[in-house]
Amino acid sequence: MALNAQWAEAWLRECARVLAEHRTELIELDRAIGDADHGENMHRGFSAVLTKLDDGGQETPAAALKLAAMTLMSTVGGAAGPLYGTAFLRAATALGDEREVGASGVVGFLTAARDGVVARGKAEPGDKTMVDAWTPAVEAAGTAEAAGATAAEALKAAANAAQAGAAGTEPLIARKGRASYLGERSAGHRDPGAVSTALILQAAADIAEREQ
């Protein structure tokens, strides 16, 4: 489908569904290296986003993403609240008044989201955080767009790269967040934030691919 306001809303609804489905998995990942609340927090945050979406009235993709940002920041509770809040807010700002997002728009909003996460969390690639999913996603979307991909194809490339990036966090030693307190013991587990980022971007790609 075209990447318009309906896509953005459907994407956020899909996020809520997918995060509910993966709630336990994220909790288990976070139990290993964090405080076991990431799955619960993300599930709660996106459930609140669903309620807000039901009020209706989002005319642009940016409006829907901004609504999600504000809701996540007030309901998630853990570090993921301000991080995803920043990501969605910066993405919304990058999209501006656009009613339909093209491939370059996809690269633009993913880049803005990633830059926001980096600025807020002060993490770099290799720190075993969600940046390790966001950064390859941005790069893959850029490469796809340069090769003439459609918006949906660029999102799909981003989602695949995020998935690989999340898997790649497994051997890393955490240098940010609570997992960093574990030092070397943090190796051997995927980072829950990188995994949830991959899920969220996969949801965006899946909805874009869907027939209207």
Next chain:
Amino acid sequence: MTVGLVIVSHSSKIAEGVVELAGQMAPNVLIVPAGGTADSPPRIGTSLEKVQKGLVEADQGDGVVVLTDLGSAVMTAEMTLEFLAQDARSRIRLPRAALVEGAVAAAVRAQSGGTVDEVAAEAEAAVVSIDPESLEPFVSHGAAAPGIPVPADKPRGTPVRGAWTIRNKMGLHARPAAVIARALTDLDAEVTINGVDGKSVMLLMSLALGAGSELQAEATGPQARAAIDYIGREVEDGFGEL
């Protein structure tokens, strides 16, 4: 001029506890807790909404200093600032400070009428002013913050000394410690009291000087005499508690 404080912690109990502790030393400072999530009862976490409300409540026009605990509390506080209008944001400071020490030091400075920048600077200086050596045997060196290296000795002049017996029943408890630290902060003098920095509320309290114990002060610098006289007067007066 009264700067307000907002205490952001993942735990509502920690935030309320810090407010209680810092409030002991700064009765006229508005210190607002913003701990835990917005749920009732609050869960462990931080809430943009709660911090926003705290800032509004603490801002009386002279500025607000926000003290936070772990990582995502900082992020939530930063986000809250991003949403403020430029005018309101310009009155708010988010120092890099340890929560408890920073809040106490900031509250004491705010109580004595510090500007928002002075209060924030005091919060940042609080942890490094705790010298692990002087805190022995209260903390181990390994557990203490590394702190900032003490600068090389500068010419200090002849020290002025004084010694008095503490007369008030409660001894050098939180309020008198804050009174002394506050007064000394405004003087151009280096002062030690029983071997610790006289401008540090936390270190003065750590001395645990009770009624009947001896307080020994040593000061150097242009206002050394004034500092010693001030301390002597306060001790003799029993810090106003006699």
